[in-house]
Amino acid sequence: MAKSLVEKTQEFVFNLLKDELPNTFLYHNYTHTERVLKSIREIIEHSEVSDKEAEILEIAALLHDTGYTKGEEDHEERSVEIATEFLKEQGAGIALIDSVNECIMETKFKEVPKTKLGEIIRDADASHFGKKYFEEASEFLRKELEMRNVKTYSPSEWRDENIRVLAKSHQFYTNYAIKEWQPRKAKNLSKLMKAKKKQKKKFKKEKMKAKYKMQYKNESPERGVQTFYRVALRNHIKLSDIADTKANILLSVNAIIISVVLANLISKLDTNPYLTWPTVIFTLFCVISMILSIIATRPNVTSGQFTKEDVKNQKVNLSFFGNFHKMKLDEFEWAIKEMVQDKDYIYKALTKDLYFLGKVLERKYRLLRITYTVFMIGIIISLISFGIAVKNNPGIEIEDVLPKANTTSSIISKNKVENIII
Structure with missing residues (x-):
């Protein structure tokens, strides 16, 4: 078809x-x-x-x-x-x-x-x-x-x-x-x-939504401000940890040195009286270094109490435990509730915390600087005094002055001192 x-x-x-x-x-x-x-x-x-x-x-x-x-x-x-x-x-x-x-x-x-x-x-x-x-x-x-x-x-x-x-x-x-x-x-x-x-x-x-979000963002602190507080507080805490570690090192070193002196050197002073003053000088500087290290790390606890007037007048820093550790729980909760209602109070508290952390750090590092200086001067003066003492006694060999490392405990002590100093 x-x-x-x-x-x-x-x-x-x-x-x-x-x-x-x-x-x-x-x-x-x-x-x-x-x-x-x-x-x-x-x-x-x-x-x-x-x-x-x-x-x-x-x-x-x-x-x-x-x-x-x-x-x-x-x-x-x-x-x-x-x-x-x-x-x-x-x-x-x-x-x-x-x-x-x-x-x-x-x-x-x-x-x-x-x-x-x-x-x-x-x-x-x-x-x-x-x-x-x-x-x-x-x-x-x-x-x-x-x-x-x-x-x-x-x-x-x-x-x-x-x-x-x-x-x-x-x-x-x-x-x-x-x-x-x-x-x-x-x-x-x-x-x-x-x-x-x-x-x-x-x-x-x-x-x-974007308008309200922008409005809220404008009313709240900028992210840069929040970052500043976060970084500054973290750095202060790290620096405090470093200071405590340095103080502990000095404490350990001086404690070992004193134990070695007491165990070996003092027992020879009867037969070697010319070593008395060098030993006293050496021991005295070690003790002073230990005392300064302890002072640098010794905690300072405040009263731990506040009043409602302090909270209302924004005079108390609730971010630090030393200001509330003696308060009752309900009083502390009330204070926190009052603080979080006012963002200016929160940042004021963080500013105080940052300031006083800085003050504590300044004290710690100032004492540590003094401690390390005392320890360094003490070592130098002690070595000079030992040298003078040995020089004024020519019949004495240096091996007779230093403790003989013929025991296991003496060897361990010397190794500890060397390791810690290193």
Whole structure:
């Protein structure tokens, strides 16, 4: 059975778009052509259209976007050229060709159709506005414009553009489209407007949230201030630990030195009286160093009590245990509650804590400096005095002065001293 002209046209359009239409056409492709043809037939079925007019409409629907194979600009004119060449090859009459070309030119969106057939093909070409698949088809068109570098729309911009087109630029012309597709078009428009309203409300909410957040941020101390207090307090505590460690080293070293002196050197003073003063000097400086080390690390505990007036007047620093260790729990909780209600009081307390930590550190390091100086001078003077004593007694060898390391305990003691000093 011979194929009809519509069937031949459908086969020709399918092969043409398959072979020559770029893949970037996500919307204006054969799928769109089939949708237009289906919509044409839907309108024809419910309208007074002759068989000849139906043939013209179906052929025009198949050929109306073939011009995209030659470019986007003036694609309707390019489609007319392709349609004319194809229909002539198929032996179609001039009247049919002119009617098809006229219908193709009626698909220009910005112009009002002038004929009944023009109204039908125009409604079929825009039938997706009144279909459930409108959102899907619209998104394909947006991506096509983006991929072909025609124009890039954000989702919100494309939604606004669709609202503008559906509400102002587009209208259905045939009775069937107005009756059957217009209600769905109204639903699609309403859905877009609701989405816009929802997005607008969400944007307004986020804007208000950002405003309040910025306002709160402006009212609260800057992060740089908080970082300053955090770093300064941490550094003060580390420096305090270092000072305590240095004092403990001096205590250990002097304790070992004194134990060695008492165990070995003092027992030789009866037979070596000239060593008395060097030994006394050496021991005295070690004892002074130990006393200074103990003073440097000795804790100073304050009264541990405060009054409600002190809290109200912001005179007590609740961040230091020495100011509240004798208070009852309920009194301390009340004081903390009063303090946290006033951010100025909190930072005032941190400032006091930082200041008094600095005062304690100054005292510790000043005493440690004195202690190390005393220890250094003591070692030097002791060595000089031992040297003078030995020099004034030439018959005494240095081995006789120093304790003999012939016992296990003496060796261990000397090793401890050397290790600690190192």
